[in-house]
Amino acid sequence: MKHIVILGDGMADLPSLKLEHLTPLQKAHTPNMDRLAQLGRSGLFHTVPASLHPGSEVANMAVMGYDVENLYEGRGVLEAASIGVNLEENDLAFRCNLITLEDGIIHNHSAGHIESEESGVLIDYLNEHLADERVAFHKGVSYRHLLVIKGGNKHIHCTPPHDVPGAKEKDHLPYALNESIESKETAALVADLIQKSQSLLASHPINIQRKENGKATASSIWPWSPGYKPQMPTLKEAYQVQKSAVISAVDLIQGIGIYAGMEVIKVEGATGLWNTNFEGKRDAAIEALKSCDYVYLHIEAPDEAGHEGDVKQKIGAIEDIDKKVVGPILDYALEQKDIAVALLPDHPTPWEIKTHTRDAVPFVIYHPKNPKDQVESYSEEAASKGAYGEIEKIEFMKLLLNLK
Ligand SMILES: [Zn+2]
Structure with missing residues (x-):
């Protein structure tokens, strides 16, 4: 049959x-x-x-x-498969949006549905400055990308950015779901990457140009839906x-x-x-x-x-x-x-x-x-x-x- x-x-x-x-x-x-x-x-x-x-x-x-x-195991791992990223054991994969965030407010979840040509340049730029032996960004489509943290702990809470337009960033930063050192470390690392991405992205020529053209800026990363290879x-x-x-x-x-x-x-x-x-x-x-x-x-x-x-x-x-x-x-x-x-x-x-x-x-x-x-x-x-x-x-x- x-x-x-x-x-x-x-x-x-x-x-x-x-x-x-x-x-x-x-x-x-x-x-x-x-x-x-x-x-x-x-x-x-x-x-x-x-x-x-x-x-x-x-x-x-x-x-x-x-x-x-x-x-x-979350969206990140499924998208990793679709863009050909092979996850190893203990690799924690997040869906990583590029979002518009200004004056501490999450304006939208998609950086105005930024085109892949522009978002790809920004993801390369973030990798140059933020990637190390544990952290890597991978390019996807439009605002939808991937963050992989080697040895990350999945017991952290992340907010899907499309659920909180207009909300304050500080109310929705990732936090540990238990008292373990590992989950606290991962939550702190993701929050730190979010902050660092903002200072890097603010001065990037693509964002300056987007602002001049009245477009939404890709002003922050926003990782969510963490998981391991299913x-x-x-x-x-x-x-x-x-x-x-x-x-x-x-x-x-x-x-x-x-x-x-x-x-x-x-x-x-x-x-x-x-x-x-x-x-x-x-x-x-x-x-x-x-x-x-x-x-x-x-x-x-x-x-x-x-x-x-x-x-x-x-x-x-x-x-x-x-x-x-x-x-x-x-x-x-x-x-x-x-x-x-x-x-x-x-x-x-x-x-x-x-x-x-x-x-x-x-x-x-x-x-x-x-x-x-x-x-x-x-x-x-x-x-x-x-x-x-x-x-x-x-x-x-x-x-x-x-x-x-
Ligand atoms: Zn459906």
Whole structure:
């Protein structure tokens, strides 16, 4: 058997008064998603355990069958994999943002979405002055970079900068989560790097130029989400999936794929936005199914629309996924007869809230060998009546692979 997961990031939502009490999934015209629901079995999946934040990386790892409560090690390590940085044991990796911080106030988490050409020069500059045998910065994309501290202690608290725009820097500096000398030392080292980065960055020509042009400056580093290289088994080790592939525009998802031992397939024009190359991603997924037992097709567009609070774009993204992705892939699977097809989001991104929630998500699995249930359409409400009921932890992967 072969298996494909079609994941519409943030697709689930809440009923809204402004949509006649419907969700975007209910409001959208989705004949192919409904056809899939009629052929398969539905349910609700609690992708995010209570102990973790409802981030895409956590939820997507759960969909892939990983025990996130024990294996999740933060964003830094996943991004390290996606940019090709090999972590050694005891290397503590942080996501390291370049942020705008002036007069002690955190203005934004992204240095005005600084371009990679400029941010790369700044990261090189910080390395020249701050890197030593323990500390190294690695270049990523735009404002998203990596800090690695050899022998760092992960029991420190760091604040995600996007959670605290307008807040005072001094209220959100890293601190030790226990009384150990090691965690206090790491927290003090990170706080010191933040301070030193500010004096270095303030006088850099790129920032002087940005200020002159009225752009947000990259005036500080902001490390967060610390962790060690995850002890993740590959999908082959955990589930005997011989060959697998992931298709996603998002570096975090690609990073999970690398630890999972999946081939990372890059598709031209895959942007992560609603203008993404849906057809290109679909064709790459169908091509991958010819040689892989498991294909993970991740589409970011509905999540982006949800964060923007743009319900029209969200419904449009869902309809695009239905028509350009789900329909052709389902047709191909029915023709081949040995392909199981699953559809789900990782978490809801309700457009009226503009951020992720931890509610259970609707899922459907069509498995040629399994009987269908009574569900006739694909939505949050329809899936709540499905034969699979409510599931959690690694159960989705087991159902998809027909292991239980
Ligand atoms: Zn997500």
